[in-house]
Amino acid sequence: MTPAKEMLFLQLPLLLVLLPGGNNEDGGNSGNYPALNESNCLLIIKTFSFYNHSKVQHLSSGWLDGFEVYGWDRSSKNFTFLLPWSKGNLTNKEWEELRSYFSVFSSVFPLVLHSKVKEWQLEYPFEIQIAAGCEWHFGEDLVNFIRIAYDGSDLLSYQNNSWVPSPKGGSRAQQVWELLEKSKISQEITDGILPDICPRLLLSLLDAGKADLQRQVKPKAWLSSGRTPGPGRLLLVCHISGFHPKPVWAVWTRGKQEQPSMQRSDVLPHVDHTWYLRVTLEVAAGEAVGLACRVRHSSLGGQDLLLYWEQNHSKDLTILAVMVPLVLLKVGLLFWSRKYWKCCGLQPSSSFPLE
Numbered sequence: 569m570t571p572a573k574e575m576l577f578l579q580l581p582l583l584l585v586l587l588p589g590g591n592n593e594d595g596g597n598s599g600n601y602p603a604l605n606e607s608n609c610l611l612i613i614k615t616f617s618f619y620n621h622s623k624v625q626h627l628s629s630g631w632l633d634g635f636e637v638y639g640w641d642r643s644s645k646n647f648t649f650l651l652p653w654s655k656g657n658l659t660n661k662e663w664e665e666l667r668s669y670f671s672v673f674s675s676v677f678p679l680v681l682h683s684k685v686k687e688w689q690l691e692y693p694f695e696i697q698i699a700a701g702c703e704w705h706f707g708e709d710l711v712n713f714i715r716i717a718y719d720g721s722d723l724l725s726y727q728n729n730s731w732v733p734s735p736k737g738g739s740r741a742q743q744v745w746e747l748l749e750k751s752k753i754s755q756e757i758t759d760g761i762l763p764d765i766c767p768r769l770l771l772s773l774l775d776a777g778k779a780d781l782q783r784q785v786k787p788k789a790w791l792s793s794g795r796t797p798g799p800g801r802l803l804l805v806c807h808i809s810g811f812h813p814k815p816v817w818a819v820w821t822r823g824k825q826e827q828p829s830m831q832r833s834d835v836l837p838h839v840d841h842t843w844y845l846r847v848t849l850e851v852a853a854g855e856a857v858g859l860a861c862r863v864r865h866s867s868l869g870g871q872d873l874l875l876y877w878e879q880n881h882s883k884d885l886t887i888l889a890v891m892v893p894l895v896l897l898k899v900g901l902l903f904w905s906r907k908y909w910k911c912c913g914l915q916p917s918s919s920f921p922l923e
């Protein structure tokens with residue numbers, strides 16, 4: 569543990585209170601707080617970087633709920649299975665078919681794009697990101713999806729059994745759409761691989777990877793003050809870190825009153841397969857005392873964490889507030905530079921070139 573982190577956790581006993589969570593009644597209205605929703609998502613990402621007419625680089629990876637399960641070895645043109653349970657229950661023959669499919673796609677796709685540069689008004693250098701997979705929300709049907717982005721902006725997606733050009737994609741999206749509607753390769757994916765393989769693989773991975781995926785790790789939570797938003801104002805930051813699984817709920821409250829102006833970050837991955845979230849609230853300096861950050865997570869056994877903002881608090885934690893994000897930032901960069909698209913709520917990222 570770094571000294572900064574040690575200091576941090578020493579502070580915790582002073583701030584932490586455990587309260588009964590949503591499943592228990594604590595005499596008030598905490599039973600009205602939302603339940604945590606499970607969702608599972610298997611996601612394959614391919615990124616093609618077109619430098620010029622002769623140079624293209626591509627990267628592929630496969631993710632299940634924040635776990636990187638597949639890589640792609642460009643020299644052997646083969647998947648790499650990154651976790652002991654990565655194969656799920658697909659047979660070796662099925663993996664071999666997928667391998668050959670991916671391998672052909674990876675070499676044909678750039679050729680098609682190069683040939684369409686003029687017609688589709690593509691400008692080197694550009695980047696194409698493709699995300700495909702299936703997603704399962706608790707209590708709902710499993711859905712398949714494909715999304716294609718050009719230079720970090722949505723171009724086209726496949727949902728509910730049809731291709732839909734993105735309004736942002738303009739005439740280019742329309743042209744690509746026309747090609748995909750006719751393309752045999754695209755049909756093999758949308759009518760075959762996606763509906764047949766993806767759900768089976770997802771379900772069998774959920775079973776095979778159970779021990780990792782359902783592991784319960786309690787969040788560590790702490791408060792700090794963020795960059796002062798203006799004279800007489802405070803930015804209260806509630807950090808929730810190191811938890812697993814991903815669904816988490818956290819709010820700033822005064823008594824039982826949720827503070828509507830709070831802002832929630834994305835839930836970001838750590839390299840150890842746990843997650844990080846921050847929830848911020850801007851207030852007048854005099855109004856900070858009495859505010860608390862309330863955290864609910866499945867690992868907490870039906871109790872909520874409650875951290876009270878205390879006077880002088882901001883001074884104690886200023887150094888930590890600076891140091892801790894630096895640690896996280898390093899982790900975050902690792903991920904974003906690999907073009908990690910958030911599973912379940914995809915967003916293309918837009919930097920070029922890779923690494």
Ligand SMILES: *[C@@H]1O[C@H](CO)[C@@H](O)[C@H](O)[C@H]1NC(C)=O
Nearest residue numbers: 602603604605606815816817
């Ligand atoms: C869980 O799902 C329900 C229904 O879709 C939704 O109303 C609720 O806000 C969700 N809870 C969280 C914590 O996202």
Ligand SMILES: *[C@@H]1O[C@H](CO)[C@@H](O)[C@H](O)[C@H]1NC(C)=O
Nearest residue numbers: 618619620621622623624693
């Ligand atoms: C294409 O880009 C690569 C890498 O940037 C460069 O080495 C190569 O010379 C370029 N080729 C042409 C034909 O411009």
Ligand SMILES: *[C@@H]1O[C@H](CO)[C@@H](O)[C@H](O)[C@H]1NC(C)=O
Nearest residue numbers: 644645646647648649660667
């Ligand atoms: C691809 O990798 C798998 C598993 O590592 C291996 O069994 C298979 O033989 C490889 N296929 C080729 C064509 O290299």
Ligand SMILES: *[C@@H]1O[C@H](CO)[C@@H](O)[C@H](O)[C@H]1NC(C)=O
Nearest residue numbers: 711725726727728729730732
């Ligand atoms: C897909 O179809 C279902 C019902 O057929 C509908 O509820 C849903 O909104 C559709 N989703 C999209 C993204 O169009």
Ligand SMILES: *[C@@H]1O[C@H](CO)[C@@H](O)[C@H](O)[C@H]1NC(C)=O
Nearest residue numbers: 657658767768769771772775
């Ligand atoms: C693989 O797992 C899926 C989902 O759990 C299941 O439906 C299927 O029957 C399994 N296939 C084999 C060959 O075991």
